[in-house]
Amino acid sequence: MNSTPEKKTQPKLFPSIIERLSTLQYSKRTEESYIQWIKRFITFHGKRHPRDMGIAEIETYLNHLAEEKKVSASTQSQAKSALLFLYKQVLARELPVMENLVKLKASKTLPVTLTKHEVQVILSNLNGSMWLIASLLYGSGLRVMECLRLRVADIDFAKLEIFVRDTEGYKNRITLLPASLVEPLKAHLVEVQSLHEEDLAKGFGETRMPTGLARKYPESGKEWAWQYAFPSSRLSVTQQTGTIFRHHADEKTVQRAVKKVVKQAGIKKLVTPNTFRHSFATHLLQGGQDIRTVQALLGHADVSTTMIYTQVVNIGGRGVASPLDVI
Missing domain, CATH: 1.10.443.10 (Intergrase catalytic core)
Known part of the structure; x- marks a missing residue:
């Protein structure tokens, strides 16, 4: 009797992300922010699963934020942190150094103060x-x-x-x-x-x-x-x-x-x-x-x-x- 090998089902991505964020005690605000950045990353790459992507796709997206969207350095950094969290903490993948990343420099503006x-x-x-x-x-x-x-x-x-x-x-x-x-x-x-x-x-x-x-x-x-x-x-x-x-x-x-x-x-x-x-x-x-x-x-x-x-x-x-x- 022939038996087909049982196909392993992968856990759903976003419940896994939420569970990991909770386990590591990230704040609710950071949790919401990371989830939004991961969703944008997936949408940007035609809704491909992050498992099928890697450092090249991450660099492409972060460079898009810098060159096309003209985001601030802190915004690009936040998006980067969210994606690194996804790959390291959820997908258990170590990523190489980002050698082709257009890294924005934070502007040194003085804070607004009141009298x-x-x-x-x-x-x-x-x-x-x-x-x-x-x-x-x-x-x-x-x-x-x-x-x-x-x-x-x-x-x-x-x-x-x-x-x-x-x-x-x-x-x-x-x-x-x-x-x-x-x-x-x-x-x-x-x-x-x-x-x-x-x-x-x-x-x-x-x-x-x-x-x-x-x-x-x-x-x-x-x-x-x-x-x-x-x-x-x-x-x-x-x-x-x-x-x-x-x-x-x-x-x-x-x-x-x-x-x-x-x-x-x-x-x-x-x-x-x-x-x-x-x-x-x-x-x-x-x-x-x-x-x-x-x-x-x-x-x-x-x-x-x-x-x-x-x-x-x-x-x-x-x-x-x-x-x-x-x-």
Whole structure:
């Protein structure tokens, strides 16, 4: 009796990608970004399976982004990281060095910063959680996603400290919590806790946890300490398991709120939520704070990254007063 050899079925690509991203504890934002880049790569090459492609197709696509799409260096780098992840972590293939890649150089533009008066104007026109988020961005030097990912346990009111967790390859760090935000933040968390208790009463109340902690402490996602300080207004469903959980607020909501207020205030600068972080660093340096301290608060691995803010401080005659202004 003849028997045909059993054909091995390959696991579906995108579920495998999502599972691997989750196992390695990549953030939800990075997960979404990587999946989009991989989809674009596949579409660009006529929907061929990545298994049937390799370094030549990757270089062709990345060069297309640089030469035809005119993307920034950071965008090309992000696409490259997504494709390298696909081949190394999902398809288990080691790729040779990209010798034909048109590598873009990052432009060294100075960050946009606000004056103290402009910060006051913007904050005075924000309300509720949007005011609190923007105040933390400026008062603690947080990136917008760092602020939105804050857990209740990350806030130490007694020490006036905020613990910033490693989510995108940066090291964990501690930054300051402005004393003026203690009472408003406590009042905000009372409302958040009430929402959490309502979720628990309905059989929900779980938040997304890093994979390692979720396996070690299966019930930790429902504990108050692990809830996001700025939760989403709606519940979400995990694609892999169907678990219903409450994620953190969407950064686009913050971006829209800041953009609206900046326009209303007539401020002619390209202001984003992260502009508050740039202003935090600049104003500390202007106040005479040591650059190493600012580096630690910002979480920069190298002080050269922090040094860019000294250029902002020195704008206008390198920080020197004109003799005409002091006579």
